[in-house]
Structure formats: structure tokens, C-alpha cells
Amino acid sequence: MTSLEVRQLDAWFGKAKVLKSIDVVAADRAVTAIIGPSGCGKSTLLRCMNRMHEEVRGARAEGEVLFGGQDVYAPDADPVEVRRQIGMVFQRPNPFPTMSVFDNAVAGLKLAGRFPKAELHDRAEKALRAAGLWEEVKDRLQQPGGRLSGGQQQRLCIARALAVEPQILLMDEPASALDPVSTLRIEELIAELKRDYTVIIVTHNMQQAARVSDSTLFMLYGEVVEFATTQKVFTNPEDRRTEDYVTGRFG
Amino acid sequence: MVGITLTTGILLVGVLALVLAVLAKGGAPTFSRFGLGFLTSSHWDPPHQQFGALPFVFGTLLTSFVALVLSVPVAVGLAILLNEPISAKITGPLATFIDVLAAIPSVVFGLVGLFVIAPWMERNIEPLLHSIFGWIPVVGKLFPALSRSASGHVVGAGGDYFVAGVVLSIMILPIVTAISREVVATVPRDLREAAKALGATRYETIRMAVLPYSAQGIAGAAFLGLGRALGETIAVSMVIGGGASLGASLYAPGQSIASAIASQFNGATNQLQRSSLLALGVILVALSFGLAALSKMFVSRGARRMESAIEAG
Amino acid sequence: MAVAVADRRPLATGLSRSRWMKDRVFSAFLLLCAALALVPLVVIAMFVVVRGVSALNINFFTKLPPGPLDPPHTGGIANAIVGTGMIIGLAVVLSVPLGIATAIYLSEYGRGRIATVVRFTANTLLATPSIIAGLVVAATVVTWTHSFSAYAASLAISILMWPVVTRATEEVLRLVPQELREGALALGLPRWKVVVKIVIPTAGSGILTGVMLAVSRGLGETAAILLTALGNSYMNTSYGRPTASITLDIYSWARQPQPVLQELAWGAALTLMTTVLVLSIAARVVSIRRQRRLA
Numbered sequence: 114m115t116s117l118e119v120r121q122l123d124a125w126f127g128k129a130k131v132l133k134s135i136d137v138v139a140a141d142r143a144v145t146a147i148i149g150p151s152g153c154g155k156s157t158l159l160r161c162m163n164r165m166h167e168e169v170r171g172a173r174a175e176g177e178v179l180f181g182g183q184d185v186y187a188p189d190a191d192p193v194e195v196r197r198q199i200g201m202v203f204q205r206p207n208p209f210p211t212m213s214v215f216d217n218a219v220a221g222l223k224l225a226g227r228f229p230k231a232e233l234h235d236r237a238e239k240a241l242r243a244a245g246l247w248e249e250v251k252d253r254l255q256q257p258g259g260r261l262s263g264g265q266q267q268r269l270c271i272a273r274a275l276a277v278e279p280q281i282l283l284m285d286e287p288a289s290a291l292d293p294v295s296t297l298r299i300e301e302l303i304a305e306l307k308r309d310y311t312v313i314i315v316t317h318n319m320q321q322a323a324r325v326s327d328s329t330l331f332m333l334y335g336e337v338v339e340f341a342t343t344q345k346v347f348t349n350p351e352d353r354r355t356e357d358y359v360t361g362r363f364g
Numbered sequence: 365m366v367g368i369t370l371t372t373g374i375l376l377v378g379v380l381a382l383v384l385a386v387l388a389k390g391g392a393p394t395f396s397r398f399g400l401g402f403l404t405s406s407h408w409d410p411p412h413q414q415f416g417a418l419p420f421v422f423g424t425l426l427t428s429f430v431a432l433v434l435s436v437p438v439a440v441g442l443a444i445l446l447n448e449p450i451s452a453k454i455t456g457p458l459a460t461f462i463d464v465l466a467a468i469p470s471v472v473f474g475l476v477g478l479f480v481i482a483p484w485m486e487r488n489i490e491p492l493l494h495s496i497f498g499w500i501p502v503v504g505k506l507f508p509a510l511s512r513s514a515s516g517h518v519v520g521a522g523g524d525y526f527v528a529g530v531v532l533s534i535m536i537l538p539i540v541t542a543i544s545r546e547v548v549a550t551v552p553r554d555l556r557e558a559a560k561a562l563g564a565t566r567y568e569t570i571r572m573a574v575l576p577y578s579a580q581g582i583a584g585a586a587f588l589g590l591g592r593a594l595g596e597t598i599a600v601s602m603v604i605g606g607g608a609s610l611g612a613s614l615y616a617p618g619q620s621i622a623s624a625i626a627s628q629f630n631g632a633t634n635q636l637q638r639s640s641l642l643a644l645g646v647i648l649v650a651l652s653f654g655l656a657a658l659s660k661m662f663v664s665r666g667a668r669r670m671e672s673a674i675e676a677g
Numbered sequence: 678m679a680v681a682v683a684d685r686r687p688l689a690t691g692l693s694r695s696r697w698m699k700d701r702v703f704s705a706f707l708l709l710c711a712a713l714a715l716v717p718l719v720v721i722a723m724f725v726v727v728r729g730v731s732a733l734n735i736n737f738f739t740k741l742p743p744g745p746l747d748p749p750h751t752g753g754i755a756n757a758i759v760g761t762g763m764i765i766g767l768a769v770v771l772s773v774p775l776g777i778a779t780a781i782y783l784s785e786y787g788r789g790r791i792a793t794v795v796r797f798t799a800n801t802l803l804a805t806p807s808i809i810a811g812l813v814v815a816a817t818v819v820t821w822t823h824s825f826s827a828y829a830a831s832l833a834i835s836i837l838m839w840p841v842v843t844r845a846t847e848e849v850l851r852l853v854p855q856e857l858r859e860g861a862l863a864l865g866l867p868r869w870k871v872v873v874k875i876v877i878p879t880a881g882s883g884i885l886t887g888v889m890l891a892v893s894r895g896l897g898e899t900a901a902i903l904l905t906a907l908g909n910s911y912m913n914t915s916y917g918r919p920t921a922s923i924t925l926d927i928y929s930w931a932r933q934p935q936p937v938l939q940e941l942a943w944g945a946a947l948t949l950m951t952t953v954l955v956l957s958i959a960a961r962v963v964s965i966r967r968q969r970r971l972a
Contacts, residue, residue, distance in 0.1 A: 168560060170452060197563030207554040210670060211576035220572065221562040226693060270558070277562070365869030369782035372775050373795040376843075379836060380798045383805070386813045441710030448707075458711055465718050467957045469897030471924045472946045475931050476721045479728075479939075534717045541714075565696060567703035595806025597900040598928060622808045622900070629815060629904055638816070645812050649805070656804040 116141040116281055116311035117162065122176030124154075124161055126169070131157050133336045135176070139281070139328070144303060144312045146326035146343065148319060150358070154335040155315045159283050162313065163199040164192040181280065197225065200274035204286040206266035208258035208273070215254040217269055221277040236276055243309075244272035245302050264295025271302065275310075282306065284314040288321070300325050319359055323347050331355045387649060390642030397636070402643060408608040410633065415640035417621070417647065419610040423525065424620040424648075426611075427600060428593040430529025435537045436586050442537075443544035443582075444570060447551075466538035474602030477531040482522045482603050485530065490615055506614045523603035526614040531603050532593045540589035543663065547581030548574060550667060580666025584659045591655035595648060597622035621648045725946050732944025742910050742926070742941070749937055754945050756912040760827065760920040764906060765895050767831035767916070768838055773888055775835075776842025783843070784850035785872050803840040810836040811901035818905075825907035827920040833901035838891045845887025849880045882967040889960040893953050899924040923949050 117139040124132035131154050139145040147155040160166040161174045164185060178185040185195050208217045218237040222228060228236070237254075241247040246268040250261070258269060267287060274282060284303075288296040303325045306312055316322050322329055322343065329346040331339045331354075339346060339355040350356045357363055394402060394415060405416025442462070446455050494507045551574050559569040597620075605617020606627070619627070621644045632638045736753045743752025783796055814833040819825055853876050861871040877884070899922075907919040908929065923945050930942040 163561065165557065165561060168557070193563050193565055195563075196561055201561035203554060203557065203561075205554055207552075207558040209555065209558065209573060209576070211579075212572075220559075224562060224564055224568055224696070273558075273562070365781075365872060366786045369778045369786060370791070372778040373782045373787070373791070375775070376779055376802070376839065377794060377798045379839075380802055382817075383802075383809065383813045383836070386816050387809070390816050438710045438713050441707050442714055445707045445711060454711070458714065461715055461718055464954065464957070465714070467893060467897075467953055468718075468721060469899070469924060469949055469953060471897070471899045471927045472721065472725065472950055475927055475942060475946050476724055478931055480720065480724050537714065565700040567700040568696070570703075591804060595808065597806065597808040598903075598924075602928070602931060622806060625808055625812055626900055626903055629812065630907065642812065642816060645809055649809055652804055652806055653801060656801070 116180070117313070118177075118179040119158070119162070120177040120179065122158070122161060122174060122178065124157055124166060124174040125172065127171040131335050132161070132174070135337055137330050137337065137340055139311055139313050141311050142307055142309070143327040144307045144314060144325055145328045145330065146322035147313065147315045147330045147332060148317070148322050148358075149332035149338075150363070151317065153332040155332050156285055157335075158332070159201075159285050159313065159315050162281075162283055163201055164195050165201065167192070197221075197277065198279055199281045199283060200277065200279035201283045202267070202270050202274055202285065202287050205290045206263060206270050208261075208266050208269050210257060210259035212258055213255045214250050214258050214261070214269060217258040218272045218276055220273055225277060237272075240272040240276035241269075243275050243306070244268045245298060245305075246272055262295075264291050264298060267291060267295065267299065268302070271299075275306075279310070281311045281313065284312065286315055286317060289317065296321075319347075319361075331358060333358075384649070387642055387645045390639055391644075391646045393636065393639040394643040395646075402640070403647070406610045410628075410637045413634070413636050415636065415643075417640075417644055419608055420619050420621045420624045420644060421647065422610055423604065423618040424594055424622070424651075426525050426614075426618075427528040427532055427604065427620055428590055430526060430614070431532035431536055431593045432586060432590055434530065434533035435540055435589060436582075439537055439540035439544050439585065439589075440582060442541045443548045443578075444574065446541075446545050447548045448566070462538050462541055465534070466542075470535065470596060470599045471602075473531055473535055474599040477527065477599055477603040478522055481531060482527045485527050486522075486524075490526065505612075508613045508615055523605040524615050524617050525604065525611055528600045528604040528620070529614075531599050532596060535596060535599060536589040536592050539592055540585045543585035543588060544578070544582050547578045547585065547663065547666070550581075550670075551577045577670050578666070580669065581663050584662030584664075584666065587655050587659035587662060591652050591659065594655070595622060595652050597626050601626050722950075725943065725950055728940070728943040729947025730944075732940045733947070737941075737944055741912060743937060745935070747937075749940075752937070752941060754921075754923060754926055754941065754948070756909060757921040757923045757926045757945065759912060759914065760906070760909065761896070761922045761924075763827050763914070763916065763920060764830045764834065764902065764922060765892065767828060768834040768895055769888070769892060771831065772835040772838040772891070773842055776839045776891070777846050777884060779839070779843045780846035780850060781872060781877075784847050785868070785876065799840045799843050802836065803844060805837070806900075807833075807837055807898055808900040808904075810834070811904035814901070815904040822917075824917065825905060825919040826917050827906055827913070828916040830902045830906035830920065830922070831916075833905050834895050834898055837898065837901060838895050841891040841894060842887055845890060846880070846884050849883030849887065850876060852883070853879045882963050886960045886964045886967075889956055889963070893956045893960070896949065896953055896956070897924065899928050903928065 119135050119137045122132055122135040123130065135158055147158060149155050157166060162178055162185070166172050166174050174186065176186065180199065184190065209220065212220065215237055218240055219233050222233060222236060238247060241250060246265060249265060258266065261269060288299045291299065300321060303312055303314065314326065326343045329341065329343045330337060331346060333354060339350055339352045346355060347359050350359065398405070398415065402415065402417050403421065404418060406418040407414045407416045408419060446459060494509055497507045498504045498509065555573040555577060556569055559573040564572060600620050601623030604619060604623055606619060607617045608619060611618040625641050625644055628637070629641050632641060734750055736751050738753055738758065739755050740751060740753035741756050742754065779795065779799065783792055787795065810833045814829050818829045818832060857875055857879060858871055861875045862868070902922050902925055906922060908925045909919045909921040913920050927942045927945045927949070930938040933939065
């Protein structure tokens with residue numbers, strides 16, 4: 114069963130075409146990694162999945178992104194609603210600096226509607242536990258989100274994304290701004306998350322992709338070069354360019 | 365070259381020192397005669413050597429407060445509008461129009477205020493506000509019924525605190541907008557995207573990510589606008605109505621510190637009156653400089669606090 | 678726990694009514710702000726043009742203000758034009774060189790405490806209300822010489838213009854790349870020559886823009902002139918005597934009952950606004966051309 118399917122997706126920044134006919138499927142309750150050299154379009158592809166790409170002036174996308182059978186780019190689809198159902202974690206941790214840890218965690222929930230206080234607390238705790246942050250912040254919930262360390266901030270952002278219970282979690286180089294210890298924790302977290310969520314992760318760190326993902330998509334110059342199970346991509350790739358990349362000959 | 369330029373720098377400092385010294389020395393007789401009573405008394409009677417600054421301080425503060433209340437929300441709205449990509453096409457022309465507004469001389473504001481804005485407000489807006497708010501217990505007193513007929517203005521006596529406040533709000537709008545706009549522009553894209561990725565609407569994004577981040581800087585912009593409003597003389601004196609008594613409502617005529625100095629100094633007959641006007645100058649300068657300093661503090665403190673909050677860890 | 682397949686919500690807008698409404702109301706508010714910013718400008722421009730244009734004729738620019746018995750459209754602001762020219766002219770002569778010199782000090786030479794104090798002073802004077810400048814000069818020069826005068830007004834306006842020139846010039850000087858200075862110094866040029874021959878010419882038209890903006894501000898001045906030059910119904914070309922100015926005339930005639938004078942006030946306002954706007958636009962054109970050349 115697939116959670117998310119991209120069909121013939123094209124994307125532009127102004128006149129420059131940055132994604133060409135992308136086809137990829139992300140399996141349910143699995144981790145799909147997108148790798149490739151800088152500028153190959155992997156972040157753009159990720160951002161097209163929850164319609165964040167078009168927030169940049171002059172950017173647009175065409176094609177289909179099927180999520181639970183519905184096309185995210187259908188004429189009557191609302192980008193705001195799409196983003197509510199698909200969660201995203203960014204490269205640099207971006208908790209809201211004026212909000213407390215607790216308020217950050219439930220920020221997405223508060224947008225969705227009015228919840229009784231008790232339920233908000235429950236869901237915040239659940240999300241913070243899922244992000245592996247609960248033990249460290251349970252006594253500091255009212256402190257500003259900006260006071261946490263970098264690694265903690267990133268896990269807070271993950272908790273924030275998980276609190277609304279999305280089906281899919283998009284992660285754009287989530288550990289690249291963190292120190293090695295935090296990076297390891299994030300990778301462990303991803304391995305746990307895939308029990309309940311579909312995770313799509315962009316990373317420039319090949320070893321990380323090999324460690325955490327089930328399927329891997331390799332991109333070059335805005336095009337799909339190879340898409341297969343992680344094991345195959347890293348040990349026995351079909352395409353010469355894939356082999357060159359994963360063995361470090363370029364990029 | 366260093367000698368010449370350094371000398372001019374020192375000369376500049378000398379000018380400021382001179383300004384402060386002249387005001388202090390000139391106002392000293394008044395302060396020593398009346399002490400703090402100068403600020404609390406509303407009895408301004410030159411022939412009888414009685415000088416109390418309260419009506420003018422009150423007029424200055426009231427008109428400036430009205431100006432702030434009216435212009436800050438609009439300035440914040442404009443600052444947001446000028447930073448949002450949706451309105452890309454209107455940003456340029458809109459910014460230009462605001463700059464042009466800033467370049468209009470204050471006497472022209474006064475002229476249009478006196479002949480156009482004041483009559484229109486006295487005929488339409490003020491009665492309207494009276495019918496909306498007049499019945500509320502305490503606040504309603506600010507918007508009383510107008511006893512004069514609305515048949516036409518009397519030249520030289522037109523205007524009141526409220527009209528002056530409205531004219532002032534238009535005059536300070538460009539500067540408050542300019543600073544607010546810069547402050548809002550510094551909100552990191554990351555924060556906006558965090559809100560958007562959660563499925564926030566434009567309003568929610570601004571409420572969650574943009575405004576909290578810019579709050580202190582916008583306060584700084586408001587302080588600067590307030591400082592400008594306090595010192596504005598000519599336009600205010602043309603539409604504030606005149607009269608040295610403390611007005612009882614927004615619709616009463618009055619004076620501000622600056623307009624009092626402007627209308628009385630040339631005709632001041634006795635030394636104590638001159639000294640009192642200079643003492644008013646001292647008060648005005650203290651308020652202006654204080655607000656300018658506060659403004660700077662808030663704008664830079666806001667920026668620094670946000671930067672460090674984001675870069676923690 | 679992720680949501681089961683059957684519970685998936687449609688992607689067409691699931692926004693609750695109230696969230697959608699708040700967003701719409703907010704967008705409407707933003708547009709209202711834009712309108713509120715434009716309306717005053719349009720109103721002012723309209724009235725000044727409509728009521729001012731009928732006052733303009735040859736007499737307006739060449740004759741003196743009318744007396745009570747003069748027929749309409751025979752009086753003018755010739756003395757005010759001359760007076761304004763005199764006052765602003767002298768103010769420019771005083772404040773521009775001083776302003777530029779101070780800016781050079783702050784940008785090229787100033788280090789440490791003295792520079793901090795000078796810069797703080799410039800910022801403080803920039804925030805000074807113009808009535809204060811007029812008041813101080815009136816309490817000193819005018820009082821000591823027992824006379825209102827054009828040069829007293831120029832002094833007051835110089836106090837206001839000086840920091841404007843300094844701030845604008847310093848900004849432009851700072852934009853001159855440090856490499857340019859270092860290259861010239863490495864060639865053995867003394868510092869003052871580097872400033873005069875390299876830095877200032879590079880900053881060139883930027884300084885001109887700053888001066889134009891300062892003049893623009895000076896032209897709009899009334900309060901400082903009111904207490905120092907007093908005004909004059911006749912032509913005066915001597916700096917030592919009371920002098921008319923366009924802004925002062927507008928200020929006093931607006932509050933007179935005679936329609937003739939009021940009409941002249943509108944005409945003067947139109948003249949003044951046009952001049953100030955032309956200057957502002959010219960400053961902007963110079964600045965844009967300069968940026969194109971540097972790009």
C-alpha cells in the first residue's frame with residue numbers, strides 16, 4: 114500500500130525548470146530517502162509534496178501528487194488543508210521563539226480547533242514522547258522554546274509536526290544543522306517513527322540514508338536517476354551515475 | 365584634514381550644548397519661581413505673571429496619543445502588506461506614495477487640515493462618534509454633543525484636540541510605517557515557513573510567527589512616531605483651536621506645548637512669560653529626546669533578543 | 678498513531694468557518710490600510726491643486742502681497758520667494774560644508790569616544806523639533822540684536838539641516854568599498870588625499886542626493902522661521918532685517934478672513950509642494966542613476 118505517489122511532477126522557479134517528470138512512490142509505514150548532489154532538486158521535490166514550493170514568489174509546479182488517492186494539486190484542493198495533513202520538519206530548527214515548549218508542541222493543534230486543556234496536555238505529552246523529548250522537558254514545559262539546545266529544538270519541531278497526527282512526515286535534512294550526538298538521536302527517532310508514520314527524508318549524507326531508509330530515490334539535475342530499495346541502490350545500483358555517487362566519485 | 369573635520373564634529377556637539385544651555389538658562393527663572401507647580405498648574409495668565417504648563421502638556425499628550433492610536437494599526441498593516449509577496453505589484457507604488465506623504469511640508473498639512481479636514485470632521489465624524497460612544501459612562505464624555513451649528517467654520521478658531529490628533533496621525537504615518545516595515549522584514553523565512561507547514565492561513569502565520577517576533581521593534585517605531593508627534597508645531601497650531609485652558613473633551617479647542625511657544629513667543633511682553641515659554645521648550649526637549657532614546661532601545665533590543673532566541677544551541 | 682485510511686479528510690478546504698472568516702477579515706483590513714494611506718495624499722493633492730491653481734498668474738510670482746483695497750489677482754508672493762531663497766540659500770552655505778565635514782570625520786577618521794559622542798549628537802539634533810531650533814536662536818541672536826532677521830532664520834534652519842546632511846553623507850561614504858581606500862593608501866597617498874580624490878568622488882552623486890533631501894526639508898520649514906525672521910509684507914534683500922518666506926505667508930494668511938489672502942495661501946502651497954516634490958523626485962532619479970552606474 115502506498116501513502117504518497119508522485120506522478121509526472123514538473124516544477125519551476127520562474128522560467129527555470131528544476132524538476133522534470135518526477136515519478137516516485139513512498140510506501141506506507143516506511144522511510145523513503147531522497148539523495149543527490151547539491152542543487153539536484155531534492156528539497157524542491159519534498160516541498161512540492163505539501164505545496165510549500167509555491168510559497169516562494171514565482172515558483173510553480175504541475176503534475177500529480179496523490180495522497181490517499183486524492184491529488185494534492187487538484188483544482189479544488191486547498192494548500193492550507195494539505196499542509197495540515199502532511200507534516201514537515203526543516204533543516205534548521207525553527208520553534209517559535211516567543212512561545213513556550215508546550216505552546217510550540219500544540220501550535221498546530223490550536224490552529225485545528227478548540228481542544229479542552231486536558232486533551233491538549235495529553236496530546237502534547239504524546240507527541241513529545243514520540244519525539245524522544247518528553248523526559249528532558251517535562252519539567253520545563255513553560256520555558257521559551259528558544260532556550261533549548263539545537264538538538265532539543267529540532268526534536269521539539271518534530272513533536273510539533275507529530276502533534277497533529279499527520280499521515281506523512283516530510284523531513285528536509287533534519288540533522289544537517291546538528292552535532293553528531295543529536296544526529297544519532299534523530300536517526301534513532303526516525304527508525305521508531307516509521308512504525309506509525311510514512312517518512313520521506315531528504316539528506317545529503319549518504320551513510321545516513323543507508324542507515325535509516327527502506328527505499329532510496331537518487332536525483333540528478335532535477336530528474337529521477339534511480340529509485341529502488343535502499344539495499345539495492347547502495348550495493349548493486351543499476352545506473353552508472355548512481356554507482357558513481359554512492360561510491361563517492363562525485364557530489 | 366582630520367583637524368578640520370574633527371573641529372566641525374566638536375562644533376556640532378557645541379551646538380547641541382548651546383541649545384540645551386539656552387533652554388535651561390532661559391527656563392530657570394520659571395522653574396525656580398514655580399517649581400513643580402509649573403507642571404501641575406493650569407493657570408496661564410501672562411498679565412498677572414501666572415504660568416502653569418498643564419494645559420499645554422495635556423494638549424500635547426492628548427493629541428499625540430490620538431495620533432498614535434490611529435496611525436500605529438495602519439502602519440503595522442502597511443508594514444505587513446509591504447512585506448507579503450501577494451501584493452508584489454502594489455508594493456512599489458504604495459511605498460512611493462508613503463514617501464511622498466512624508467515629504468509634504470507641515471504648513472500644507474495645516475492648510476488642508478484647517479479648510480478641509482476640520483470642517484468635514486466637525487460636520488460628519490464628530491457627531492457620528494458622539495452617537496456611537498456618547499452614551500458610555502466615562503468614555504462618552506470624550507465625545508460630547510457639539511453645541512455650535514455645523515453651518516461653517518470660523519476662521520482662526522477652527523479645530524480641536526481630535527482634529528489635531530487626526531492630522532498628526534497622517535503626518536507620522538510614514539515614519540512609523542518605514543521602521544515597522546524594516547522590523548517586519550527581518551522576520552526569518554524559517555519562522556513563516558514553520559507556521560505555513562502546520563497549515564496556517566496568512567492571518568494565522570502573521571499572528572503566530574511574524575507579530576510576536578516584531579513586537580518590540582514595532583513598539584520602537586511607535587515611540588519614534590510619538591516623539592515626532594510631540595514636536596510638531598505648525599500643522600497642530602492651525603487645527604487645534606487655540607485657547608490656554610484645559611479642554612474637557614476631545615472636541616474642545618486647546619493648545620500643545622509647541623503651538624503655545626509658536627503663538628506666544630514673538631508677542632511675549634514680559635520676562636517671566638519668555639522664561640516660561642523657554643521652560644516649555646525644556647519640557648518638550650526632554651520628552652522628545654527621551655522618546656527617541658526609548659525608541660532606539662526597543663528597536664535594537666527587539667532585534668537582538670530575537671536573534672539570540674533563534675540561535676540558541 | 679497515524680489516522681486510518683477510512684478517516685482521511687478531503688483535501689478541499691477543511692478550514693473551519695471561523696478560521697476562514699478571520700483570514701478574510703484580516704485581508705480586508707490590510708487593504709483598508711493601503712486605502713487609508715492613499716486617501717490623505719490624494720485629498721491633499723487635489724485640494725492644493727484645485728484651490729491653488731486659480732491663484733497662479735504672472736502677478737503671483739512678481740508682485741508683493743496685496744493690500745485691502747487692491748483688486749483681486751494683482752498681488753503675489755514675490756517677496757516671499759526672494760526671502761525663502763535668501764534664508765535657505767544661506768542655510769545651505771552654512772550647513773552643507775559643515776555637514777559633509779562632520780560626515781567625513783565620522784566615516785574616515787572617527788574612532789573611539791569622541792566619534793561616539795559626535796554621532797550621538799547628530800542623532801539627537803536630528804530628533805530635535807524645529808520649534809526648538811527657532812526658539813533657541815530667537816532667545817539668543819534675535820534678542821541680542823533686537824531684530825528679527827533673515828540670517829537668524831538661516832542659523833536656525835542650519836541647525837536642523839546639518840544633521841540631515843551628515844547622516845545622509847555618512848551613509849554614502851560608508852558604502853565606498855574599503856578596498857578602494859586601502860589601494861590608494863598602499864600607493865602612498867596621504868589620507869586626506871585619499872578622502873578628497875578617491876572617496877568623495879566615488880560617493881559623489883550620493884552626497885548630492887543627501888543635500889537635495891536636506892534642502893527639501895529646509896524649504897518646508899515654518900516654525901523655525903516664525904520666531905526668527907518674523908515675516909515681511911514688503912520686499913527685503915537685507916539679511917539683517919525681517920524677511921518674508923513662503924511657508925510663513927501660508928501660515929499667516931490661512932488664518933485671515935479675507936478670501937483674497939486665503940486664495941494666495943493655496944497658491945503658495947501649490948508652489949511650495951510642487952518645488953518640494955520636484956526636488957524629492959530629482960533626488961530619487963539621481964540616486965537610481967547612481968545605483969545603475971555602480972551595478
